[in-house]
Amino acid sequence: MFGKRSGYPLxxxxxxGSCTLLEIPQGAVYKIVEIxxxxxxxxxxxxxxxxxxxxxxxxxxAIMKGPVLVRNLNNDTRVAxxxxxxxxxxxxxxxxxER
Amino acid sequence: xxxxxxxxxxxxxxxxxxxxxxxSIAGYKAQTSNFPGTTVTHAHSEVIWKGKVYSIVDLxxxxxxxxQEPQEKVVLTHIFKEKPDLIVNVIDASLLCRSLELTLExxxxxxxxxxxxxxxxxxxxxxxxIRVEELERRLGVPVVKAIAIHGLGTKELMDSVEKxxxxxxxxxxxxxxxxxEKRIQQLVKILPENFPIVANKRFTAIKTIEAETLTADKxxxxxxxxxxxxxxxxxxxxxxxxxxxxxxxxxxxxxxxxLKIFEECCRVRHARISWVEKLDNLIMHPILGYFxxxxxxxxxxxxxxxxxxxxxxxxxxxxxxxxLSLENNHNLWxxxxxxxxxxxxxxxxxxxxxxxPLLLVMGFxxxxxxxxxxxxxxxxxxxxxxxxxxxxxxxILGFGCNVPAIMATRILESKRDRIVTALLIPFIPCAAxxxxxxxxxxxxxxxxxxxxxxxxxxLLISFLALVLKKIFKLSSPGLILExxxxxxxxxxxIWQKTYFNLEEFVKFAWPILIGxxxxxxxxxxxxxxxxxxxxxxPFVSGLLGLPQSLGVTLVFGFxxxxxxLLMMFQALGVGYxxxxxxxxxVQLLVFVVFVNFFIPCLSTLVMIWKELGRRIALISIGLNLxxxxxxxxxxxxxxxxx
Numbered sequence: 001m002f003g004k005r006s007g008y009p010l011x012x013x014x015x016x017g018s019c020t021l022l023e024i025p026q027g028a029v030y031k032i033v034e035i036x037x038x039x040x041x042x043x044x045x046x047x048x049x050x051x052x053x054x055x056x057x058x059x060x061x062a063i064m065k066g067p068v069l070v071r072n073l074n075n076d077t078r079v080a081x082x083x084x085x086x087x088x089x090x091x092x093x094x095x096x097x098e099r
Numbered sequence: 100x101x102x103x104x105x106x107x108x109x110x111x112x113x114x115x116x117x118x119x120x121x122x123s124i125a126g127y128k129a130q131t132s133n134f135p136g137t138t139v140t141h142a143h144s145e146v147i148w149k150g151k152v153y154s155i156v157d158l159x160x161x162x163x164x165x166x167q168e169p170q171e172k173v174v175l176t177h178i179f180k181e182k183p184d185l186i187v188n189v190i191d192a193s194l195l196c197r198s199l200e201l202t203l204e205x206x207x208x209x210x211x212x213x214x215x216x217x218x219x220x221x222x223x224x225x226x227x228x229i230r231v232e233e234l235e236r237r238l239g240v241p242v243v244k245a246i247a248i249h250g251l252g253t254k255e256l257m258d259s260v261e262k263x264x265x266x267x268x269x270x271x272x273x274x275x276x277x278x279x280e281k282r283i284q285q286l287v288k289i290l291p292e293n294f295p296i297v298a299n300k301r302f303t304a305i306k307t308i309e310a311e312t313l314t315a316d317k318x319x320x321x322x323x324x325x326x327x328x329x330x331x332x333x334x335x336x337x338x339x340x341x342x343x344x345x346x347x348x349x350x351x352x353x354x355x356x357x358l359k360i361f362e363e364c365c366r367v368r369h370a371r372i373s374w375v376e377k378l379d380n381l382i383m384h385p386i387l388g389y390f391x392x393x394x395x396x397x398x399x400x401x402x403x404x405x406x407x408x409x410x411x412x413x414x415x416x417x418x419x420x421x422x423l424s425l426e427n428n429h430n431l432w433x434x435x436x437x438x439x440x441x442x443x444x445x446x447x448x449x450x451x452x453x454x455x456p457l458l459l460v461m462g463f464x465x466x467x468x469x470x471x472x473x474x475x476x477x478x479x480x481x482x483x484x485x486x487x488x489x490x491x492x493x494x495i496l497g498f499g500c501n502v503p504a505i506m507a508t509r510i511l512e513s514k515r516d517r518i519v520t521a522l523l524i525p526f527i528p529c530a531a532x533x534x535x536x537x538x539x540x541x542x543x544x545x546x547x548x549x550x551x552x553x554x555x556x557x558l559l560i561s562f563l564a565l566v567l568k569k570i571f572k573l574s575s576p577g578l579i580l581e582x583x584x585x586x587x588x589x590x591x592x593i594w595q596k597t598y599f600n601l602e603e604f605v606k607f608a609w610p611i612l613i614g615x616x617x618x619x620x621x622x623x624x625x626x627x628x629x630x631x632x633x634x635x636x637p638f639v640s641g642l643l644g645l646p647q648s649l650g651v652t653l654v655f656g657f658x659x660x661x662x663x664l665l666m667m668f669q670a671l672g673v674g675y676x677x678x679x680x681x682x683x684x685v686q687l688l689v690f691v692v693f694v695n696f697f698i699p700c701l702s703t704l705v706m707i708w709k710e711l712g713r714r715i716a717l718i719s720i721g722l723n724l725x726x727x728x729x730x731x732x733x734x735x736x737x738x739x740x741x
Contacts, residue, residue, distance in 0.1 A: 043167065044579055069475065076197075080474070
């Protein structure tokens, strides 16, 4: 399912229980389940240390549809992501026991 | 046999402090700041340690060895083509886990290597305890602790470097999981005879698998179909095994290995929220953040003006007296001497009082880590004008000097953004123009006029960005910008940085300012200035309504913007305080506006040419010239009507 990334239709059925980075509340812990978008974007995020399975938390949001501020809890790095990019990152909630 | 000077390269992820470490060993030679991507080209220096010479190269930061941005490619060229004798892998210890991913890639090269854990103080503040011996054992290379900003750990590092070079011990690459390792070994076996081997076969095989979707892959396809078939089969096996593209599978392996080593070597206890983090929350706040942004920049220019203007008045006095005493002699030598006095006086009394405070404040903001934060806050605004937040740090750098700002555009992902940003940067009032604005507009017309000027300037840039958006339509990728942790700047570092910039200024700008002033004296002595002025008169007097004698000063502004300012006094034959006796306020404004925008100065133009080619440089000249003419003409018309 990851093979042909470039032609990924955006309206593909969502993974069960997952949502995009734009839809989660600030401060709660989520897990990255999928990174959509072309290989260029995918590689950039990988090299910045954002992988599937990483725990992340939303730390802030700029006003007027500005970027979101995401902290990767696995390696404690912080990245500002534009909305278009945040939309391509699918996450699911993590129960407190899993942490 | 003659000893070759060993070459040592500093490699590490952006903002890990490579340049700071480099400077603390080699003396201040490379620009530093708390922004990922400050170094976009390499700096190098010969260092003598215990009687031996080493050549040390400071490379731009790179997140991985699969390059995506131009400055990252610089790293690869250095590592592969000019094979170094030793790699010093600099790590931000507070980001140990992620940094290890690059370390693992570097180990695969199997070059002699030393790891430096920089920013140990920051890691400790974050509650991290790193067991260095354990890390050394796991990585199989020497690990040195350092706090480069305080110069700690440099001696230990050089000792370690010396030892590593003597023993020539090459590290052993760490093994991945069985499934992945099996495929790598299979590829190693089938690498064709003529295949370009980089570093070693295993590294080459890994990079070949990772090259999926990159241009290198097409090259294999065209040249060796059989091999490409095998390669794709291995990739497919990896893909199916993990349900992800092969490059992600390898990256994930590295990620997990790094995580494992991190967990074995480092213990993290929860640290209390420090005041730095509280401050960070305030300046990144969705509403208050903008308030602080405004406050910081308004405060910055207010401070520079408050320090600069009394200093200027005080410093100008002796030069004024000297100039007046020379005024009545009219032989060649007296004229040239008068030019010399004006040149030196201008450089010292008019430029430095504003230049030094500006450098200090900029240095503070850079080291604090504010540039990336401004990028975050202004991203949505920048989107509206066709760019994104990653261009903001370059615009802020432009307030210091346009030249490094244009060089910094290399960290932008798309060529389109690089071009648009580089075309807009020359409209940012750099230190030279700040001097003109503050010393003419703020000093003679009042601070509010200067503030208005800055606001107008920013509006103009936004308007131009909108126009450029119409021309360069390609949509740019969204923002991906690492936000480094806020760091309390070291005064020593800021001072060194200011000193470094000041030295450059004295070395390159002063000769031009002084030479230009003397040259103008000479021109006026042989009466050539009248010819130039008469030639330019239809434009200068006719269109802009300025005194005819200013024509020649505008031409020379191309060399250095401050030169126009110094020459203006000279051409009008008055000192600072009497300026408004000979020209009107409107004329003063028109002059400032025109000088500000009319053309990127020579060094800026050379940099645009070098970075983006002749075409863009010519467009830049055309754009600036037309904007300057139109805007200064409009100013003349509007203010004359009032």
